[in-house]
Amino acid sequence: MTTPGTPAESLGIGQVADRTGLSVHALRFYEREGLLVGPVRRTSGGRRRYTAADVDWLGICVRLRESGMPLAELKRFAGLVREGPGNEPERLRLLDAHQRRVEEQIRALEECRSVIARKVGIYAEHVARGEAVGLWDPTAAAGGRPV
Amino acid sequence: MTTPGTPAESLGIGQVADRTGLSVHALRFYEREGLLVGPVRRTSGGRRRYTAADVDWLGICVRLRESGMPLAELKRFAGLVREGPGNEPERLRLLDAHQRRVEEQIRALEECRSVIARKVGIYAEHVARGEAVGLWDPTAAAGGRPV
DNA sequence: CTAGGAGCTGGAGCGCGGTCCAGATCAAGT
DNA sequence: ACTTGATCTGGACCGCGCTCCAGCTCCTAG
Numbered sequence: 001m002t003t004p005g006t007p008a009e010s011l012g013i014g015q016v017a018d019r020t021g022l023s024v025h026a027l028r029f030y031e032r033e034g035l036l037v038g039p040v041r042r043t044s045g046g047r048r049r050y051t052a053a054d055v056d057w058l059g060i061c062v063r064l065r066e067s068g069m070p071l072a073e074l075k076r077f078a079g080l081v082r083e084g085p086g087n088e089p090e091r092l093r094l095l096d097a098h099q100r101r102v103e104e105q106i107r108a109l110e111e112c113r114s115v116i117a118r119k120v121g122i123y124a125e126h127v128a129r130g131e132a133v134g135l136w137d138p139t140a141a142a143g144g145r146p147v
Numbered sequence: 148m149t150t151p152g153t154p155a156e157s158l159g160i161g162q163v164a165d166r167t168g169l170s171v172h173a174l175r176f177y178e179r180e181g182l183l184v185g186p187v188r189r190t191s192g193g194r195r196r197y198t199a200a201d202v203d204w205l206g207i208c209v210r211l212r213e214s215g216m217p218l219a220e221l222k223r224f225a226g227l228v229r230e231g232p233g234n235e236p237e238r239l240r241l242l243d244a245h246q247r248r249v250e251e252q253i254r255a256l257e258e259c260r261s262v263i264a265r266k267v268g269i270y271a272e273h274v275a276r277g278e279a280v281g282l283w284d285p286t287a288a289a290g291g292r293p294v
Numbered sequence: 295c296t297a298g299g300a301g302c303t304g305g306a307g308c309g310c311g312g313t314c315c316a317g318a319t320c321a322a323g324t
Numbered sequence: 325a326c327t328t329g330a331t332c333t334g335g336a337c338c339g340c341g342c343t344c345c346a347g348c349t350c351c352t353a354g
Contacts, residue, residue: 063259088270113214126235193301
């Protein structure tokens with residue numbers, strides 16, 4: 001698809017920031033921290049030029065981060081990829097473990113949601129009743145928890 | 148031992164820590180930060196005694212925190228509850244807004260999960276069939292499959 | 295009575311994940 | 325040439341949410 005070494009296909013840091021949702025600060029930070037698979041190419045003037053592959057990788061980084069992977073682990077993953085073929089089982093273990101954590105997170109969030117939804121329901125009812133009656137009556141304990 | 152022979156209706160900070168999953172440090176911190184609805188009762192010796200209502204409230208705090216509510220907002224909520232009846236609509240708005248954020252989080256996580264699951268699938272396939280074959284060369288990134 | 299563990303306070307410190315600043319350089323438009 | 329804006333580097337700094345420390349007190353078990 002892309003002719004190797006074609007500079008026209010590369011993006012500046014600002015454009016990459018736009019596309020990935022990361023700030024330019026974060027992009028430089030990630031690079032410094034070794035979260036990228038390869039070194040970012042530079043123009044003669046020293047500006048970063050990101051390839052499509054760089055952007056793809058950053059997209060993955062964003063997903064992994066969004067789902068709670070710590071930078072340290074992301075760094076480990078980047079390291080494995082950087083090493084090249086041979087460690088796929090390890091990459092798989094890492095991703096798979098993360099996936100399980102994500103599933104657990106979703107489960108936990110759903111539980112939170114249902115707890116909150118119940119509270120919302122209670123308040124909605126109180127509010128509806130209060131507005132129907134006019135004002136809430138502080139003396140009415142209403143037989144429920146105030147929370 | 149671990150369990151002081153204390154009256155049933157109130158709990159020491161350690162017991163509350165056990166029941167809520169918060170550390171004793173966190174419990175004292177939350178109190179200092181005004182995240183509790185009322186002041187915690189004390190023994191004559193100055194030790195905290197938590198009521199069931201305190202523990203209930205802390206349970207809610209834990210859920211809200213787990214689902215990403217910042218302490219500042221939790222504090223605001225605590226403040227509203229502390230004020231007593233009259234501000235239910237505001238409490239409702241707060242909880243409802245949070246609930247929506249939680250739902251958005253779940254959505255985002257599910258998207259991440261599916262992206263990750265796809266990667267896991269790819270790696271699983273590679274690992275299953277590729278132990279003997281050279282898989283993918285990171286240096287030949289141009290035009291190659293993304294990681 | 296004594297020992298040892300749980301709890302107290304105020305305040306310092308920490309890990310994470312960036313964010314921001316200063317001061318310089320590069321690149322593009324007019 | 326000049327201006328404007330994007331980008332560069334190294335390092336300082338920040339917000340959040342706790343966590344830990346020192347030094348002391350309380351309280352119960354043996």
